Amino acid sequence: KKRIGILTSGGDCPGLNAAIRGVAKAAYGMMDCEIVGIQDGFKGLIEDKSWEMLPKDFSGILTRGGTILGTSRTPYKKMRKIEKDGVDKVKNMVKTYERLKLDCLVTLGGNGTHKNANLLREEGLNVVGLPKTIDNDIWGTDMTFGFHSALDVATEVVDRIHTTADSHDRVMIIELMGHKAGWLTLYAGIAGGADVVLIPEIPYDVKKVVGSLKERKKSGKDFSIIAVAEGARNMEDPKAEDPGTDGFPSVSYRIAELIQRETGMETRVTIPGHQQRGGSPSPYDRLLATNLGAYAAEMIANENYGKTVSLINNKLYATPLEDVAGKLKLVDPGIELIKNARLIGIGFGD
Numbered sequence: 372k373k374r375i376g377i378l379t380s381g382g383d384c385p386g387l388n389a390a391i392r393g394v395a396k397a398a399y400g401m402m403d404c405e406i407v408g409i410q411d412g413f414k415g416l417i418e419d420k421s422w423e424m425l426p427k428d429f430s431g432i433l434t435r436g437g438t439i440l441g442t443s444r445t446p447y448k449k450m451r452k453i454e455k456d457g458v459d460k461v462k463n464m465v466k467t468y469e470r471l472k473l474d475c476l477v478t479l480g481g482n483g484t485h486k487n488a489n490l491l492r493e494e495g496l497n498v499v500g501l502p503k504t505i506d507n508d509i510w511g512t513d514m515t516f517g518f519h520s521a522l523d524v525a526t527e528v529v530d531r532i533h534t535t536a537d538s539h540d541r542v543m544i545i546e547l548m549g550h551k552a553g554w555l556t557l558y559a560g561i562a563g564g565a566d567v568v569l570i571p572e573i574p575y576d577v578k579k580v581v582g583s584l585k586e587r588k589k590s591g592k593d594f595s596i597i598a599v600a601e602g603a604r605n606m607e608d609p610k611a612e613d614p615g616t617d618g619f620p621s622v623s624y625r626i627a628e629l630i631q632r633e634t635g636m637e638t639r640v641t642i643p644g645h646q647q648r649g650g651s652p653s654p655y656d657r658l659l660a661t662n663l664g665a666y667a668a669e670m671i672a673n674e675n676y677g678k679t680v681s682l683i684n685n686k687l688y689a690t691p692l693e694d695v696a697g698k699l700k701l702v703d704p705g706i707e708l709i710k711n712a713r714l715i716g717i718g719f720g721d
Protein backbone atom coordinates (compact mmCIF):
# COMPACT_ATOMS: atom_id res chain seq x y z
CA LYS A 372 0.00 0.00 0.00
CA LYS A 373 1.44 3.39 -1.03
CA ARG A 374 1.11 6.33 1.32
CA ILE A 375 0.97 9.62 -0.56
CA GLY A 376 1.36 12.97 1.18
CA ILE A 377 -0.02 16.04 -0.57
CA LEU A 378 0.44 19.74 0.10
CA THR A 379 -0.26 23.09 -1.53
CA SER A 380 2.16 25.94 -0.95
CA GLY A 381 2.61 29.62 -1.84
CA GLY A 382 -0.14 31.94 -3.06
CA ASP A 383 -3.38 30.10 -3.73
CA CYS A 384 -5.03 30.06 -7.14
CA PRO A 385 -8.01 28.52 -8.92
CA GLY A 386 -7.27 24.97 -10.05
CA LEU A 387 -5.47 23.72 -6.93
CA ASN A 388 -8.44 21.61 -5.86
CA ALA A 389 -8.93 20.34 -9.41
CA ALA A 390 -5.30 19.19 -9.41
CA ILE A 391 -5.58 17.60 -5.94
CA ARG A 392 -8.69 15.76 -7.15
CA GLY A 393 -6.88 14.67 -10.32
CA VAL A 394 -4.00 13.20 -8.32
CA ALA A 395 -6.31 11.44 -5.85
CA LYS A 396 -8.84 9.98 -8.29
CA ALA A 397 -6.13 8.68 -10.60
CA ALA A 398 -4.08 7.33 -7.68
CA TYR A 399 -7.06 5.50 -6.15
CA GLY A 400 -7.82 4.04 -9.57
CA MET A 401 -4.29 2.95 -10.31
CA MET A 402 -2.95 1.58 -7.05
CA ASP A 403 -3.72 0.54 -3.54
CA CYS A 404 -3.01 3.78 -1.69
CA GLU A 405 -3.73 6.09 1.21
CA ILE A 406 -3.60 9.86 0.94
CA VAL A 407 -2.48 12.17 3.71
CA GLY A 408 -3.34 15.87 3.50
CA ILE A 409 -0.63 18.15 4.88
CA GLN A 410 -2.15 21.30 6.35
CA ASP A 411 -1.06 24.75 5.09
CA GLY A 412 1.87 23.72 2.93
CA PHE A 413 5.42 23.15 4.17
CA LYS A 414 4.40 24.79 7.45
CA GLY A 415 2.23 21.75 8.17
CA LEU A 416 5.11 19.46 7.35
CA ILE A 417 7.38 21.40 9.72
CA GLU A 418 4.77 21.48 12.48
CA ASP A 419 3.51 17.94 11.81
CA LYS A 420 -0.06 18.94 11.00
CA SER A 421 -1.85 16.53 8.72
CA TRP A 422 -4.88 14.30 8.41
CA GLU A 423 -5.80 11.04 6.71
CA MET A 424 -7.99 11.75 3.72
CA LEU A 425 -10.78 9.63 2.24
CA PRO A 426 -11.96 9.27 -1.36
CA LYS A 427 -15.04 11.34 -0.53
CA ASP A 428 -12.81 14.31 0.40
CA PHE A 429 -11.91 14.65 -3.26
CA SER A 430 -15.48 14.77 -4.58
CA GLY A 431 -17.20 18.03 -5.43
CA ILE A 432 -14.03 20.10 -5.38
CA LEU A 433 -13.32 20.41 -9.10
CA THR A 434 -14.93 23.83 -9.38
CA ARG A 435 -13.90 25.13 -5.98
CA GLY A 436 -11.30 27.92 -5.87
CA GLY A 437 -8.49 28.13 -3.30
CA THR A 438 -7.20 24.94 -1.70
CA ILE A 439 -8.93 22.50 0.62
CA LEU A 440 -5.51 21.77 2.18
CA GLY A 441 -4.74 25.37 3.11
CA THR A 442 -1.51 27.09 2.12
CA SER A 443 1.26 29.33 3.44
CA ARG A 444 4.40 31.03 2.27
CA THR A 445 7.55 29.39 3.61
CA PRO A 446 10.49 31.13 1.91
CA TYR A 447 13.21 28.79 0.66
CA LYS A 448 15.90 31.21 1.90
CA LYS A 449 14.79 30.61 5.48
CA MET A 450 14.37 26.84 5.21
CA ARG A 451 17.85 25.92 6.34
CA LYS A 452 18.00 28.73 8.90
CA ILE A 453 17.57 27.63 12.51
CA GLU A 454 15.20 30.14 14.13
CA LYS A 455 15.54 31.53 17.66
CA ASP A 456 13.11 28.90 18.94
CA GLY A 457 15.64 26.27 17.83
CA VAL A 458 13.32 24.67 15.27
CA ASP A 459 15.23 22.88 12.52
CA LYS A 460 12.69 23.10 9.72
CA VAL A 461 14.36 20.68 7.33
CA LYS A 462 14.88 18.08 10.02
CA ASN A 463 11.25 18.47 11.13
CA MET A 464 9.95 18.01 7.60
CA VAL A 465 11.94 14.81 7.14
CA LYS A 466 10.75 13.64 10.56
CA THR A 467 7.08 14.26 9.71
CA TYR A 468 7.49 12.46 6.37
CA GLU A 469 8.98 9.48 8.19
CA ARG A 470 6.47 9.50 11.03
CA LEU A 471 3.63 9.48 8.51
CA LYS A 472 5.40 6.60 6.74
CA LEU A 473 5.00 8.35 3.40
CA ASP A 474 6.23 6.79 0.19
CA CYS A 475 6.12 10.14 -1.56
CA LEU A 476 5.04 13.74 -1.25
CA VAL A 477 3.18 15.70 -3.94
CA THR A 478 3.85 19.44 -3.78
CA LEU A 479 1.60 21.84 -5.67
CA GLY A 480 3.10 25.27 -6.01
CA GLY A 481 5.10 27.92 -7.78
CA ASN A 482 8.76 28.80 -7.84
CA GLY A 483 9.32 28.88 -4.09
CA THR A 484 7.55 25.54 -3.75
CA HIS A 485 9.74 23.98 -6.43
CA LYS A 486 12.85 25.17 -4.59
CA ASN A 487 11.58 23.67 -1.35
CA ALA A 488 10.55 20.47 -3.13
CA ASN A 489 14.04 20.16 -4.57
CA LEU A 490 15.50 20.70 -1.12
CA LEU A 491 13.44 17.78 0.19
CA ARG A 492 14.57 15.69 -2.76
CA GLU A 493 18.17 16.48 -1.78
CA GLU A 494 17.28 15.28 1.70
CA GLY A 495 16.33 11.93 0.20
CA LEU A 496 12.53 12.26 0.12
CA ASN A 497 10.46 11.12 -2.86
CA VAL A 498 8.85 14.24 -4.26
CA VAL A 499 6.56 14.92 -7.22
CA GLY A 500 5.85 18.55 -8.16
CA LEU A 501 2.91 20.19 -9.90
CA PRO A 502 3.18 23.69 -11.43
CA LYS A 503 0.60 26.16 -10.16
CA THR A 504 0.71 29.93 -10.29
CA ILE A 505 -1.23 32.79 -11.80
CA ASP A 506 2.17 34.20 -12.83
CA ASN A 507 2.86 31.40 -15.37
CA ASP A 508 6.56 31.83 -14.62
CA ILE A 509 7.66 28.27 -13.77
CA TRP A 510 10.59 27.25 -15.86
CA GLY A 511 10.17 24.26 -18.16
CA THR A 512 6.38 24.32 -18.62
CA ASP A 513 4.47 26.20 -21.28
CA MET A 514 1.57 26.74 -18.89
CA THR A 515 0.82 26.63 -15.17
CA PHE A 516 -2.68 26.10 -13.81
CA GLY A 517 -4.22 29.19 -12.26
CA PHE A 518 -2.93 31.46 -15.00
CA HIS A 519 -5.93 31.24 -17.31
CA SER A 520 -8.45 31.81 -14.52
CA ALA A 521 -6.54 34.92 -13.43
CA LEU A 522 -6.34 35.99 -17.05
CA ASP A 523 -10.13 35.80 -17.35
CA VAL A 524 -10.56 38.06 -14.32
CA ALA A 525 -7.84 40.50 -15.39
CA THR A 526 -9.18 40.70 -18.94
CA GLU A 527 -12.67 41.42 -17.70
CA VAL A 528 -11.32 44.28 -15.61
CA VAL A 529 -9.57 45.77 -18.65
CA ASP A 530 -12.76 45.28 -20.70
CA ARG A 531 -14.96 47.01 -18.15
CA ILE A 532 -12.62 49.97 -17.82
CA HIS A 533 -13.20 50.93 -21.46
CA THR A 534 -16.67 52.41 -21.07
CA THR A 535 -15.79 54.57 -18.08
CA ALA A 536 -12.47 55.64 -19.66
CA ASP A 537 -14.34 56.64 -22.82
CA SER A 538 -17.14 58.48 -21.01
CA HIS A 539 -14.72 60.61 -18.99
CA ASP A 540 -11.89 60.97 -21.52
CA ARG A 541 -9.47 59.63 -18.96
CA VAL A 542 -6.26 57.70 -18.82
CA MET A 543 -7.05 54.54 -16.86
CA ILE A 544 -4.22 52.50 -15.38
CA ILE A 545 -4.93 48.89 -14.36
CA GLU A 546 -2.32 47.32 -12.13
CA LEU A 547 -2.20 43.56 -12.45
CA MET A 548 -0.38 40.90 -10.44
CA GLY A 549 3.14 39.83 -11.34
CA HIS A 550 6.20 41.04 -9.47
CA LYS A 551 8.82 39.45 -11.63
CA ALA A 552 7.02 38.04 -14.66
CA GLY A 553 4.70 40.02 -16.91
CA TRP A 554 2.74 37.15 -18.52
CA LEU A 555 -0.58 38.03 -16.92
CA THR A 556 -0.35 41.72 -17.76
CA LEU A 557 0.87 41.00 -21.27
CA TYR A 558 -1.96 38.56 -22.03
CA ALA A 559 -4.71 40.53 -20.28
CA GLY A 560 -3.44 43.78 -21.78
CA ILE A 561 -3.58 42.46 -25.31
CA ALA A 562 -6.81 40.48 -24.80
CA GLY A 563 -8.48 43.48 -23.15
CA GLY A 564 -7.38 45.98 -25.79
CA ALA A 565 -5.03 48.08 -23.67
CA ASP A 566 -3.11 50.80 -25.49
CA VAL A 567 0.04 50.53 -23.40
CA VAL A 568 1.36 47.41 -21.62
CA LEU A 569 4.13 47.73 -19.05
CA ILE A 570 5.82 44.55 -17.81
CA PRO A 571 8.91 43.93 -15.64
CA GLU A 572 10.82 42.40 -18.55
CA ILE A 573 10.64 45.63 -20.61
CA PRO A 574 11.67 48.57 -18.40
CA TYR A 575 9.53 51.60 -19.17
CA ASP A 576 10.34 55.23 -19.75
CA VAL A 577 7.46 57.48 -18.66
CA LYS A 578 8.31 59.89 -21.49
CA LYS A 579 7.66 57.09 -23.98
CA VAL A 580 4.36 56.26 -22.29
CA VAL A 581 3.35 59.91 -22.45
CA GLY A 582 4.43 59.93 -26.12
CA SER A 583 2.03 57.03 -26.85
CA LEU A 584 -0.84 58.81 -25.10
CA LYS A 585 -0.20 62.06 -27.00
CA GLU A 586 -0.11 60.16 -30.30
CA ARG A 587 -3.48 58.60 -29.49
CA LYS A 588 -4.94 61.97 -28.62
CA LYS A 589 -3.68 63.42 -31.89
CA SER A 590 -5.45 60.67 -33.81
CA GLY A 591 -8.72 61.63 -32.13
CA LYS A 592 -8.82 59.11 -29.28
CA ASP A 593 -9.48 60.93 -26.04
CA PHE A 594 -9.06 58.05 -23.63
CA SER A 595 -6.31 55.54 -23.07
CA ILE A 596 -5.88 52.33 -21.14
CA ILE A 597 -2.61 51.22 -19.61
CA ALA A 598 -2.11 47.69 -18.21
CA VAL A 599 0.83 47.67 -15.82
CA ALA A 600 2.34 44.75 -13.93
CA GLU A 601 2.86 45.43 -10.22
CA GLY A 602 6.57 44.78 -10.76
CA ALA A 603 7.00 46.99 -13.85
CA ARG A 604 10.44 48.56 -13.83
CA ASN A 605 11.40 52.12 -14.43
CA MET A 606 14.12 52.39 -17.10
CA GLU A 607 16.10 54.85 -14.98
CA ASP A 608 16.42 52.32 -12.21
CA PRO A 609 15.63 48.90 -13.70
CA LYS A 610 17.47 46.94 -11.01
CA ALA A 611 15.79 48.61 -8.02
CA GLU A 612 14.58 46.12 -5.42
CA ASP A 613 11.33 48.04 -5.06
CA PRO A 614 10.89 48.99 -8.70
CA GLY A 615 11.12 52.73 -8.42
CA THR A 616 7.83 53.57 -6.78
CA ASP A 617 9.48 56.59 -5.09
CA GLY A 618 7.24 56.70 -2.09
CA PHE A 619 4.02 56.00 -4.00
CA PRO A 620 1.87 53.08 -2.74
CA SER A 621 2.61 51.16 -5.94
CA VAL A 622 4.07 51.57 -9.39
CA SER A 623 0.81 52.63 -11.06
CA TYR A 624 0.33 55.61 -8.74
CA ARG A 625 3.77 56.86 -9.67
CA ILE A 626 3.00 56.50 -13.38
CA ALA A 627 -0.42 58.16 -12.93
CA GLU A 628 1.12 61.19 -11.22
CA LEU A 629 3.72 61.65 -13.96
CA ILE A 630 1.17 61.22 -16.76
CA GLN A 631 -1.24 63.69 -15.24
CA ARG A 632 1.56 66.19 -14.78
CA GLU A 633 2.88 65.77 -18.33
CA THR A 634 -0.39 65.53 -20.28
CA GLY A 635 -2.95 67.27 -18.10
CA MET A 636 -5.23 64.28 -18.74
CA GLU A 637 -7.27 63.03 -15.81
CA THR A 638 -5.77 59.72 -14.72
CA ARG A 639 -7.16 56.99 -12.46
CA VAL A 640 -5.76 53.77 -11.04
CA THR A 641 -7.59 50.42 -10.65
CA ILE A 642 -6.02 47.51 -8.77
CA PRO A 643 -8.04 44.26 -8.87
CA GLY A 644 -5.48 42.60 -6.56
CA HIS A 645 -6.42 39.25 -5.07
CA GLN A 646 -9.64 39.05 -7.08
CA GLN A 647 -7.26 37.73 -9.74
CA ARG A 648 -6.56 34.71 -7.55
CA GLY A 649 -10.12 34.12 -6.38
CA GLY A 650 -13.10 32.13 -7.51
CA SER A 651 -13.74 29.04 -9.55
CA PRO A 652 -11.14 27.81 -12.05
CA SER A 653 -11.81 28.43 -15.74
CA PRO A 654 -12.60 25.41 -17.94
CA TYR A 655 -9.04 25.53 -19.29
CA ASP A 656 -7.57 25.38 -15.78
CA ARG A 657 -9.90 22.56 -14.76
CA LEU A 658 -8.68 20.57 -17.74
CA LEU A 659 -5.02 21.41 -17.24
CA ALA A 660 -5.05 20.77 -13.49
CA THR A 661 -6.93 17.46 -13.89
CA ASN A 662 -4.56 16.34 -16.61
CA LEU A 663 -1.42 17.33 -14.67
CA GLY A 664 -2.77 15.75 -11.49
CA ALA A 665 -3.51 12.41 -13.14
CA TYR A 666 -0.05 12.44 -14.72
CA ALA A 667 1.49 12.99 -11.28
CA ALA A 668 -0.40 9.91 -10.00
CA GLU A 669 1.04 7.91 -12.86
CA MET A 670 4.54 9.11 -11.90
CA ILE A 671 3.86 7.87 -8.36
CA ALA A 672 2.67 4.50 -9.66
CA ASN A 673 5.92 4.24 -11.64
CA GLU A 674 7.99 5.57 -8.71
CA ASN A 675 9.26 8.29 -11.01
CA TYR A 676 10.21 10.72 -8.26
CA GLY A 677 12.27 13.91 -7.93
CA LYS A 678 10.42 15.51 -10.83
CA THR A 679 7.70 18.01 -11.63
CA VAL A 680 5.10 17.83 -14.37
CA SER A 681 5.60 20.11 -17.36
CA LEU A 682 3.39 20.85 -20.34
CA ILE A 683 5.47 21.26 -23.48
CA ASN A 684 3.79 21.64 -26.89
CA ASN A 685 0.62 20.06 -25.47
CA LYS A 686 2.38 16.98 -24.13
CA LEU A 687 3.15 16.18 -20.50
CA TYR A 688 6.64 15.41 -19.27
CA ALA A 689 8.35 14.70 -15.95
CA THR A 690 11.09 17.32 -15.60
CA PRO A 691 13.81 16.92 -12.90
CA LEU A 692 13.17 19.26 -9.96
CA GLU A 693 16.80 20.31 -9.95
CA ASP A 694 16.36 21.70 -13.49
CA VAL A 695 13.35 23.78 -12.51
CA ALA A 696 14.27 24.97 -8.99
CA GLY A 697 15.67 28.49 -8.84
CA LYS A 698 14.88 29.39 -12.45
CA LEU A 699 12.14 31.70 -13.69
CA LYS A 700 10.32 31.66 -17.00
CA LEU A 701 10.20 35.35 -17.82
CA VAL A 702 8.69 37.00 -20.89
CA ASP A 703 11.22 37.23 -23.70
CA PRO A 704 10.69 40.72 -25.16
CA GLY A 705 11.47 39.30 -28.61
CA ILE A 706 8.48 36.89 -28.77
CA GLU A 707 6.08 37.06 -31.66
CA LEU A 708 3.17 38.08 -29.41
CA ILE A 709 5.00 41.27 -28.44
CA LYS A 710 6.21 41.92 -31.97
CA ASN A 711 2.64 41.62 -33.25
CA ALA A 712 1.24 43.69 -30.38
CA ARG A 713 3.62 46.44 -31.42
CA LEU A 714 2.42 46.08 -35.02
CA ILE A 715 -1.15 46.82 -33.96
CA GLY A 716 0.05 49.92 -32.11
CA ILE A 717 0.36 48.74 -28.49
CA GLY A 718 3.10 50.68 -26.70
CA PHE A 719 5.48 49.00 -24.24
CA GLY A 720 6.98 52.20 -22.85
CA ASP A 721 10.38 51.53 -24.41
Ligand code: F6P
Nearest residue numbers: 382481504505506548549550648
Ligand atom coordinates in the same frame (compact mmCIF):
# COMPACT_ATOMS: atom_id res chain seq x y z
O1 F6P B 1 2.73 34.46 -7.08
C1 F6P B 1 1.41 34.80 -7.16
C2 F6P B 1 1.16 36.21 -6.70
O2 F6P B 1 -0.22 36.42 -6.82
C3 F6P B 1 1.94 37.29 -7.42
O3 F6P B 1 1.46 37.63 -8.69
C4 F6P B 1 1.81 38.41 -6.42
O4 F6P B 1 2.83 39.33 -6.60
C5 F6P B 1 1.91 37.70 -5.11
O5 F6P B 1 1.47 36.38 -5.35
C6 F6P B 1 1.07 38.31 -4.01
O6 F6P B 1 1.30 37.59 -2.85
P1 F6P B 1 0.44 37.67 -1.51
O7 F6P B 1 -0.88 37.02 -1.78
O8 F6P B 1 1.24 36.89 -0.53
O9 F6P B 1 0.30 39.11 -1.19
